[in-house]
Amino acid sequence: MYRWLLDFYHGFLVVMAQGKRLEAFLNSAVAKGVYLWGIRRPAPGRLLFRVRVKDFPGLRSSFRRCGCRGKILHRSGLPFLLRRLLQNKGRWLGLLFFIAAVQILASFIWVVGVAVGDGALPGEPRIREELREIGVRPGALRGKIKKAHERILEELAIAFPEAAWINVELRGVVVLVTIVGKTPPPAKEEGPADIVAAKEGLVSEVIVLEGTPLVKPGDMVTPGDLLILGEKVLPRREGGFISQPVRAEGIVRARVWYEKRVEEPLAVWQPVRNQRETVVYSLRWRDRIFPFYRRGRVSGKVLWERHTKRIYRGRNQVNLVELIKDIYSEVSWEKVRVSPEEALAKARREAARELSSLLPETATVKNRREEWEDGGGFLLYRLVVETLEDIAQPAVAFREQQEERPDQSPNQNQSQNESQSQNQSQNKKQNQETTTEDGARQAVCI
Amino acid sequence: MANTVENGRGKKRYKRLLANFFGLPGEVLLDLPRLVMLGNSRLVVENHRGLLEYTEETVRIKTAQGGEIRVTGQGLNLLYMVKEELGLAGRFLRIDLPGGEE
Numbered sequence: 001m002y003r004w005l006l007d008f009y010h011g012f013l014v015v016m017a018q019g020k021r022l023e024a025f026l027n028s029a030v031a032k033g034v035y036l037w038g039i040r041r042p043a044p045g046r047l048l049f050r051v052r053v054k055d056f057p058g059l060r061s062s063f064r065r066c067g068c069r070g071k072i073l074h075r076s077g078l079p080f081l082l083r084r085l086l087q088n089k090g091r092w093l094g095l096l097f098f099i100a101a102v103q104i105l106a107s108f109i110w111v112v113g114v115a116v117g118d119g120a121l122p123g124e125p126r127i128r129e130e131l132r133e134i135g136v137r138p139g140a141l142r143g144k145i146k147k148a149h150e151r152i153l154e155e156l157a158i159a160f161p162e163a164a165w166i167n168v169e170l171r172g173v174v175v176l177v178t179i180v181g182k183t184p185p186p187a188k189e190e191g192p193a194d195i196v197a198a199k200e201g202l203v204s205e206v207i208v209l210e211g212t213p214l215v216k217p218g219d220m221v222t223p224g225d226l227l228i229l230g231e232k233v234l235p236r237r238e239g240g241f242i243s244q245p246v247r248a249e250g251i252v253r254a255r256v257w258y259e260k261r262v263e264e265p266l267a268v269w270q271p272v273r274n275q276r277e278t279v280v281y282s283l284r285w286r287d288r289i290f291p292f293y294r295r296g297r298v299s300g301k302v303l304w305e306r307h308t309k310r311i312y313r314g315r316n317q318v319n320l321v322e323l324i325k326d327i328y329s330e331v332s333w334e335k336v337r338v339s340p341e342e343a344l345a346k347a348r349r350e351a352a353r354e355l356s357s358l359l360p361e362t363a364t365v366k367n368r369r370e371e372w373e374d375g376g377g378f379l380l381y382r383l384v385v386e387t388l389e390d391i392a393q394p395a396v397a398f399r400e401q402q403e404e405r406p407d408q409s410p411n412q413n414q415s416q417n418e419s420q421s422q423n424q425s426q427n428k429k430q431n432q433e434t435t436t437e438d439g440a441r442q443a444v445c446i
Numbered sequence: 447m448a449n450t451v452e453n454g455r456g457k458k459r460y461k462r463l464l465a466n467f468f469g470l471p472g473e474v475l476l477d478l479p480r481l482v483m484l485g486n487s488r489l490v491v492e493n494h495r496g497l498l499e500y501t502e503e504t505v506r507i508k509t510a511q512g513g514e515i516r517v518t519g520q521g522l523n524l525l526y527m528v529k530e531e532l533g534l535a536g537r538f539l540r541i542d543l544p545g546g547e548e
Binding site for chain 2: 022023026027030031033035036037038039040041044047
C-alpha cells in the first residue's frame with residue numbers, strides 16, 4: 001500500500017520494450033539501481049514493465065546497449081493527473097462558477113423564522129411586518145444583518161416594549177428571531193376582604209394588622225371560619241359607632257394536625273425471571289421504529305426492558321437516531337414475604353412522602369407521633385404530625401357584590417349575605433346597613 | 447590452474463568455517479542466494495546476479511560463482527526486480543538448484 005502510494009505520488013510509466021536481448025536489458029537496468037515492477041512477457045520479443053518517471057531517462061543507454069526499443073504505453077500517477085486537470089480549462093471554469101454561485105447564494109438571507117414566547121405580545125404577522133421594515137427579510141444581505149445586529153435588537157426593543165427578551169440569531173442563511181413577552185406580576189388584590197381559616201386547627205397566636213379579630217388563642221377553628229373581619233369600627237362624632245369596610249390583614253398561627261394512614265402488605269407477588277428471553281434490536285429514526293434482529297422466543301407472561309443508545313443527535317440536539325435493545329424475559333410470579341421491619345420502613349417512607357406534599361414550607365413541625373400494628377397480612381401504620389403555621393387566608397367580602405347590584409332589595413341582599421355567611425360558617429352580628437353620601441358603606445350598631 | 451581452483455576451494459572452505467564458527471549468515475559471507483517461497487505461487491530470490499531467461503514457462507536466474515536457479519511453471523511473471531532481489535509469481539512446478547549451489 002505504502003509502495004503504491006509512493007509510486008502514485010511520484011508518477012510512473014508503463015513501458016513496452018521490444019528486442020531480442022530483453023533479459024540483458026533488465027539486468028542492465030537493475031544494475032543501474034532502477035526499480036522495475038509489474039514485469040510481464042505478453043509475447044516473445046516483448047516486455048512490459050513499470051518504472052518511475054525519474055528513472056526512465058536512465059534506461060535509454062540500456063535500450064541502446066542491448067539493441068532494444070522502448071515505448072511508453074501509459075503515463076499514470078499524480079503529476080500526470082494534475083497536468084490533465086490543469087489543461088482542462090472548462091472544468092476549472094465550471095468549478096470556479098460553482099464555488100462563486102454557492103458563495104453568492106449563501107450571502108443572502110433565505111428564511112426568516114419567528115418564535116414568539118410566552119407573555120402578552122402581538123401576533124407573528126405583526127412581528128414579521130416590523131422585521132421587514134427594519135430590513136430583516138428574505139433576500140437581504142447576510143453581512144448587512146450581521147453588521148446591524150445591535151441596531152436590529154434596539155429597534156425591536158423599541159417596537160415591542162412588551163417584550164422581555166429579544167434574540168436575533170443568524171444560522172447560515174436563516175435568521176431566527178425569538179421574542180419573549182414580559183410576564184407581569186399578579187395584580188395586588190384590593191377592596192374589602194375578610195380573613196378566614198384555611199385549615200382546621202387550634203389558634204395559638206393572632207396578630208391583626210387590619211380589621212377586627214373574631215378569634216382568640218385557644219379557639220378551635222375549622223376551614224372557612226372567619227378569623228379577622230374586614231371591618232373597622234370607629235366612633236362617630238354624633239355618637240354611636242361607624243363601621244368601615246377594610247381589607248383585613250393579619251397572621252393567625254394555629255396548631256394543625258396532619259394524619260396519614262398507610263397499609264403495607266406483608267406478602268407481595270414478585271416476578272422471577274426464567275432463563276428464556278427474547279432480544280429484539282431496532283433502529284429508531286424520529287417516530288418510527290425498525291426492528292432488524294430478533295433472538296430467542298418466549299411465551300406467557302414476560303417482563304419488558306428497554307435499553308437505548310444514541311447514534312445521532314441531529315442538528316437540533318434531539319436524539320434523531322437511536323439503537324434500541326428490547327429484552328422480553330419470561331417470568332413466573334412468586335409470593336414473597338416481607339419482613340415487618342421492611343414493611344415499616346416502606347410505610348414510613350410512603351407516609352413521609354405523602355405528608356411532605358401537604359405541609360406548607362412555612363410550617364414548623366412541633367410534634368410527630370407514629371403507631372403501627374399487624375392487621376392480618378397488612379401492617380397498619382399511622383403518622384400524626386403537629387405543626388405551627390399561619391392559617392390565615394383572605395376571602396372577598398360578599399357584601400361588596402351587593403353594592404354593585406343596587407337593584408336588589410335589601411331583603412335579598414340580607415338573605416344572600418346570610419347564605420354566604422352560613423357557607424363560610426361565620427357567626428356575624430346582623431347589622432343594619434345604611435349608605436352615606438360619598439357611597440361608602442356604613443353600618444350602625446343598634 | 448589447479449592451484450587456482452585449489453586456492454578458490456580453500457578460500458571458500460575457510461569462509462564456511464568462519465561462518466560456522468561465528469554463526470554468521472551464509473548468504474552474506476559465502477555469497478549464496480537466499481530463496482523465500484510462499485506456497486507454490488510466490489518466490490523471492492535475494493542475492494541474485496541477474497536473469498538468464500524469462501518466459502511465462504521458464505525463469506532462469508543467475509547466482510554467484512556461475513550458479514543458476516531454474517524455475518519451471520505456468521504463467522510466470524516478475525513482480526519486481528532490483529539489484530539484490532527479485533520477486534516471482536505464478537504456478538511453480540519445479541525448481542532446480544544445480545550442483546554448484548551448496
